Amino acid sequence: MFISEISQANAITQPILKQFLRSRINYIMENKNILKNTQISELIFIQTLMYYDYGWLTDCIKNLTRLLNCSDLNQNLIIKNFVQKTTNLDDSSNETSTKKVKSDPQLTQYIYVKVQLSMTEYCRLHFILHLAKFKLKSFLGTSMYAYQQLMVSDFITSFLQYDKTLRDIQSKTLNLIHDKINFYHQTIKNDKQNLNHFAQQTKKICTKLTSFKRMIKQIYDQYPCKSMQRCLCFFQSELLNNYYQANKTSTITSMTDDKIFKNKKIRNYEIQIEQTAYIILSIKGDLDDFNIEQGSSFFLQLTGYETYKDLQFKQLLPKFMRKFHPIIINKFFINGQSRFYKNFNQSFIQTKIGLLKTIFLSYDITKIIKNQNLVFAAFLQELPDQKCFILSYGEKKKLIFSENFFKKIGFDQKVILNLPSIVINNIYLQYLFPDFPITHSETETSQVNTEMRFLIDKRLKELQKQGIDLSQHIQDFKQWEKVEQICLYNVTIMITSRFINDQSYLLIEFSSITRITKSSQDVSKFQTLQNFDQISQKSPFLKERGNSISIASQMNLSLEAQPKRVKVIDIKTKEIQKNELSEDEVVFRKDELQIHVPYQSQRQLLSDRKNETQQEFFNLDLLRLDSNIQSSLEIQKSQINSKKKIDQNDEIQSQQSSLGGLKESQLFKKFEMIEKIIKSNKFRTIIIYIILLILLTLFWISYSIMVVTAMSSQLLQFIQEIDMISLHASIMGPHELYSSIKVTITAYQQQYREKYIDNTTFQKLIDPLYQFNAPYYFDLQDSFFEVLKNDHLTEFFIDQYETVYFMGNNDTETYSKVLSFREELLAIINYQYQFKRLFDQRKNAPGQPHQVFQFANYFNLQDQLEQLTDEILQFSKARSISSNSQWLIVWILYQILSVLLGIILMLVKKRMLKTYENLLSLFYYSDKSAIEQEIFKLKNLYQQLSQNQEAIQKYEFDFKEREELIKRKKKDNNQQKPEKFKTWKNKKLPQLIPLLGIFLMYAYFLVFSVIIYQQTQNYLIKYKQTTDFYRLVQDMRFRSGTIYVYREILFRWSNFTYLNTNDLNRLYQLIEKSQNVTQEYINIQNDLQNDQYLLSESYINFISQVENQNLCNFIDAKYINLTVYCQISLDGVLLKGMIPSLNYISTAIRNQQAINNFTKRVEVHFYELEGAQIISQVFSNVSQQLKSGMIDLTQHFNQTNEILSYLFMASQIIMSIIILSCFRKSLINEFIMYKKSLYLIPIKVFLGDNSLERALRQLEFTEKI
16 A cells, blocks of 8 residues: 555654564564574574664563573573564553463464574673663663662662671671681690691681781771671670770770761661661562562561571562562563662561561662672661551452551450461451442542451450460451450541552551440440541651552552542441542541550651751752852861860770779789780891891892802903914914915015026916905004004013014114014014005015015014913913902802801791790690680670671670679689690790791802802813913914915025024924924814813804815905915815815925925925915914804803893892891781780680789790880
């Protein structure tokens, strides 16, 4: 069907949209039986989300709870094949008020759905459940009474916290009593136990007592009320036996418990802590019933139950209302409205015997207990002016009586209490009112003057004594018709009809009750009473009753009715007067004969209290407007503070006066002495012990600091000074390389002059050599400058002078000068530079001054450098040995001082243990009977508190009464001979554990220091051996390849006219030294043990390659042109590695020398000098690798030492912090616990002689505590 005109269409409102969506959901769910299992699960999941999105929170929570429960318990979800259909789906009616379509039972089927949720879906459902509950919680209540709701909520939260604190104190008090009983039992049972076991048990129980004392004092500071004061006093008196502190606590002036909440001005509620009844209710998963989690003891007293174990929430409701209670709860969650949510209003509750009590009721959501469901706290207070009423329900008009009904008619309640509730609640309205009007308007409240009858209680007592079953007698209607069995009353009642889900019941309140005697029967059997206003403030119950019928009314259990008519009926005359009255015009008046007159004063108090609450509310509003009122409040506040100070002074004076009267008591003096010992803050021995521990840790920290600073810097200095050992090689190595170029060129020139080679070959041989002239010179210059700038060599150059020879008029004449070593080096650089210039011009050098200077001073320079290097080597070795001895001495000194400090610590610890032993030994004065008597006392306390935990809140202490009681017991105990304890097997506390702790601390330092010293010793030993090897490698830089230069000089010896025979012999010695050094290197390299030297892994890998691979691979890049000689020089032996090359050179030289001792050239070999230069270049790199490896190993060694030292230092600092904070506190607490062991001495011991007092005084004097 199409809409032809716009007027035919209606706007889509929110209720219409929700109704459409709900109908679609229901339609889909009707067809779920044709779907697969997984599809049904997904459909329910989608349905749940839609419930949440469109505000059907209760159905959403129900679905979520079912899904999660089935997933957790691995159960199937059971679903019927028909759906719920709603009659109305607007905002005022939700899905929970729907009715099921009646289906044919034969067609009813169930679908079992396997719920399988992934982790993501499970978390999502939990999150949605949390959101739904939060949204539902925020939906509850109304803002019309925001101020009052805030006050009520604040009061409930504060009170529950206060009550929980009291419960914790009570439960922990019971636990402490139980622990103390066990302590005394173990003491008696194991009277031969050692002192250590007794000390451990003492510390354990004293720690618990101290912890509880600290807790209860903190609570008392938070709640300075009488109950907390009495709890503290109970603890001090009964658990600590500390009558001194208990007496002080009992004299403190504390506020009453009610004043804690004096700022909570709540309408319809009088805050009385001792008469506060509450229960904690958790809503069930289906949101239709409550579980009672816990409650106050006064609630049990109010309802007549003994415990909460067998109490269910439905038992608090009248029987006919229980089936409607889930619907009412759901209505509350739907509309969020309730007169009792955060507001106190009148309601009633059913007691254990089936009678009703009128109460003020309010509830709020609380988090006092952890529960996955919503938790409510319901607070109740019994009305001081209990109403007299009855409820009539059902077709047979059964009755439920209020508790006050039987009091008003003068009935003996003992008869009622002996009857089961089912008997009381099976009395019908016809029994009491035979002439009760059957028809009653549903919209009217009727006032009826009539006659009521009830069985005579005396007659029931007689029957009860005769053994007749009263249940049958009371329920027998014939008994109610016998005149001699009943008593007649003239009553005025107000009849009001109420409804719960189409179920009606009558509320009948008695305005007046007058018993009809025989004399009154002769005059008039009935009296017409005046009208009573149902809505008057003098009778507020009926007004409140219009909105509330039971504790279930906290969920809006009853529907509120507004009566418009009040009928006044007199049964005697059958006259009915109908008065049309407005609600404001109705007035009720009580008859003078009404029974509940004595409660008028209490009702007046409640009325005044409500007026005060209202006045305070308006005053709070005025405070925001009137600044003058604000200033007056400040003045009033200052006056209150002044009054508090005066009260505090009065309290101190009262305490002093009370103490003054007790100071003469001998018993009080004993308690005062014990208190003085325990409160003493003298910890001299402990402080000395802590100071010694800190000094010991600081002493060890200083060792680690020394390792990090002095040792590290010393070792780094060693490795930096290793360059001094290379003095000879640093000068002669570059010098010989540069000389080798010159000698090579001159050798080829001489061969050319001697016709060994032609011009072409000659040019081919010398042309490549000139390219190395400048690099070799600059290497020489840089090396010389490094030596001159080396600060470590400066002291060795002092007073070093040498005779230096210069060319005279020609190359046959020389003259000498004495120069310092530095001047000599500078002269060598100068003349070498002249060589460079000459070779750059490719001129000949013979006869030149620089050539004469070079060879005339060559041998002296060699001897001088060798001598200086030997001195430096011996100096370095001696210093490593001296450093090793120095660190050994330091290590020994630290060990000796550590042992001495440890011994002193042990002596101080023994002194501390002796003090503890003296304190614990005071328990010797306790005989077995005293401990047994203490156990008996504690067991009685435990039993009393188990039966009534609130007894601790009402505890009263009077020192004088206690003293009198003790004196009476003392007379009885004097006749008994006490049984003393047997001596403990071991009267000493164990000293092994404290001494072991000190030893472990020292062992930790010893291990650290030994590791550091051992590593340092190994390093210095390796360093000493490595210096010799390093010197050998450095010598190979200029001796391995220079041997060919020496040969060429010998071939041309006749050209050096300025040299003599002595110089010739020295040249042969240089050849021999080169041979020896080469052979020594080969031998060491073959037998080298790497772990005995400071050889790094990089050096070991490098030298292994050098020994076996092409030597040209290990030449610097700037000398890459030398690599062409590797294949053509020395018969290609350079390609095989260093060791074969050295063996080849050594053998060749010896063979050539054996021919004619190098006096004349016999044969010509090309490229020998070039190959020798390659070997010298490689050894330069080898020495550099060796030096770098030594530096890396030293730095790694220092880094390891520093890490160990820093870790040790950090551990000692942490230990120092622990000693100053935790350990110090632990020692002081341990000492205090041992002192508090005096509290464990049974009170009976104080009744004996003065031996304990003398021991206490001696302890105080000797131990200075």
